[in-house]
Amino acid sequence: MVQPSRAKRSRNPIPVPDKISVAMTVNGIETKLKVAPWTTLLDALRDHLNLTGTKKGCDHGQCGACTVLVDGRRINSCLTLAVMKDGAKVATIEGLATEAALHPLQQAFIDHDAFQCGYCTPGQICSAAGLIAEGKAKSADEIRELMSGNICRCGAYPNIVAAIQQAMDKMGGKP
Amino acid sequence: MINFQYARANDVADAVRQIATDPTAKFIAGGTNLIDLMKQDVERPSRLIDISRLPLKSVEETADGGLRIGALMPNSDLAWHPLIEQRYPLLSSAILAGASQQLRNMASTGGNLLQRTRCFYFYDTATPCNKRKPGSGCSAIDGINRISAILGTSEACIATHPSDMCVALAALEARVHVVGPNGERVIAFNDFHRLPENTPQLDTNLQPNEIVIAVELPAQGFAKNYSYLKIRDRLSYAFALVSVAAALELEGDTIRQARMALGGVAHKPWRDAEAEAALRGQLANQTTFAHAADLLLRDVKGFTHNTFKVELARRSIVRALIQAAQATPQSQSDKKLR
Numbered sequence: 001m002v003q004p005s006r007a008k009r010s011r012n013p014i015p016v017p018d019k020i021s022v023a024m025t026v027n028g029i030e031t032k033l034k035v036a037p038w039t040t041l042l043d044a045l046r047d048h049l050n051l052t053g054t055k056k057g058c059d060h061g062q063c064g065a066c067t068v069l070v071d072g073r074r075i076n077s078c079l080t081l082a083v084m085k086d087g088a089k090v091a092t093i094e095g096l097a098t099e100a101a102l103h104p105l106q107q108a109f110i111d112h113d114a115f116q117c118g119y120c121t122p123g124q125i126c127s128a129a130g131l132i133a134e135g136k137a138k139s140a141d142e143i144r145e146l147m148s149g150n151i152c153r154c155g156a157y158p159n160i161v162a163a164i165q166q167a168m169d170k171m172g173g174k175p
Numbered sequence: 176m177i178n179f180q181y182a183r184a185n186d187v188a189d190a191v192r193q194i195a196t197d198p199t200a201k202f203i204a205g206g207t208n209l210i211d212l213m214k215q216d217v218e219r220p221s222r223l224i225d226i227s228r229l230p231l232k233s234v235e236e237t238a239d240g241g242l243r244i245g246a247l248m249p250n251s252d253l254a255w256h257p258l259i260e261q262r263y264p265l266l267s268s269a270i271l272a273g274a275s276q277q278l279r280n281m282a283s284t285g286g287n288l289l290q291r292t293r294c295f296y297f298y299d300t301a302t303p304c305n306k307r308k309p310g311s312g313c314s315a316i317d318g319i320n321r322i323s324a325i326l327g328t329s330e331a332c333i334a335t336h337p338s339d340m341c342v343a344l345a346a347l348e349a350r351v352h353v354v355g356p357n358g359e360r361v362i363a364f365n366d367f368h369r370l371p372e373n374t375p376q377l378d379t380n381l382q383p384n385e386i387v388i389a390v391e392l393p394a395q396g397f398a399k400n401y402s403y404l405k406i407r408d409r410l411s412y413a414f415a416l417v418s419v420a421a422a423l424e425l426e427g428d429t430i431r432q433a434r435m436a437l438g439g440v441a442h443k444p445w446r447d448a449e450a451e452a453a454l455r456g457q458l459a460n461q462t463t464f465a466h467a468a469d470l471l472l473r474d475v476k477g478f479t480h481n482t483f484k485v486e487l488a489r490r491s492i493v494r495a496l497i498q499a500a501q502a503t504p505q506s507q508s509d510k511k512l513r
Contacts, residue, residue: 015178017178017179017180017181036178037178037180037181037223038176038178038179059214060211060214060215061207061211061277061278064275067277073251074277074280075277075280075281076207076277076278076281079206079207079210079211079278079281080206080210080281081206081210084203084206084225084227127276127277130276130277130280131276134276136255139508141508141509142508144508145507145508146508148410148412149275149276149277149278149412
């Protein structure tokens, strides 16, 4: 085993760059933060802004647990650098409900028991909000196809599709 | 991820200037592939040059009746663009067959062309890989090569190009517009990606100091008789084992023009002029299609775990051509084969 003291050091260590100021509107609140260039939007939300509703699953864009809405479009926050989203409007699971009521998707996920462990749920709901805003999916097949970037290892898929259909009807295609 | 510097490019000329000053810098647009590879320690750029804010997001009509697509046009917007849906539904279908909606919302047109292989050994820095570390060897040739190529391989590399969009662009004979220190040049799609030969570290003929600014589609879109058929392990959100972009121009039952491009089988979208020529002037039927498939696959070479791809490709070509001839293109949501 290589001893830590003998471990090879990088030949040309790259100097640590200064942190960069980023301004984003997160869930309607103007937010300023300073991040290293390599801080992902996911880590900025969770570790800098303490918005831990957005989950880190695979951290490689394969599971969809980190899905958030940026300028109204669903994306994988784990593959997005926070510095690249300066000036963007970000919506996370924490920003969907109002004081008065849950978001129709949140209510529909409860009504249809569309989760077991719940870890994928914030990503599923943000992804579904993006899907409804896109207005492309109409049939169950189309919902399944356009939700395929969100993995649920508990296998709640049939209830997730039913929940999205309920919310879609209720929202009339509006985000 | 290793530490890196971050800078934004103000315009295309500034981007070209910045990349020239630092050979270890990389452009970033959507980031869906690059950031993943940086997390895996496969890509280790010292600096990222953010080109995502450059004004290259439009789709414009060209003088000869085609379309010019800005390199930063997101994949999802391109797939659902009315002009693409109407005139190039093969491209729309191929884009929607790939990745997830979240990734398509992020990924750019130019970035899709430049994505790297998903060969397991390219990603696994503990194993030799000539594409990642030239001269270190190919682990896939005698390894788990179920997803590897069957056409155009070399002793140095049997990786495949992962894109669906590029398979359609190859069939449509798109042209890639790039800008370097000496100005703009245009690369035919078939000349953009390379075969591995003995330099598998080079995926494309884009030079390190060049940037992709647009993809141009010629006027002929094959909007009537086309199909993009993708065969994979899962019904959605998986890379192709074999995919076929088929496009026909028919006069009655006779084939006037034919294009076929294959994905998942080679280091680049695979076209074969001889196989396409064998379709022209023939009746659009199973016999004609089977003959073209045999021709296209004449130099095929399977490896330990992927010989199944040969018969899979043969059947997929015939099926995609039938779908194209019948004007019943493969649906990307209802996955039943018809």
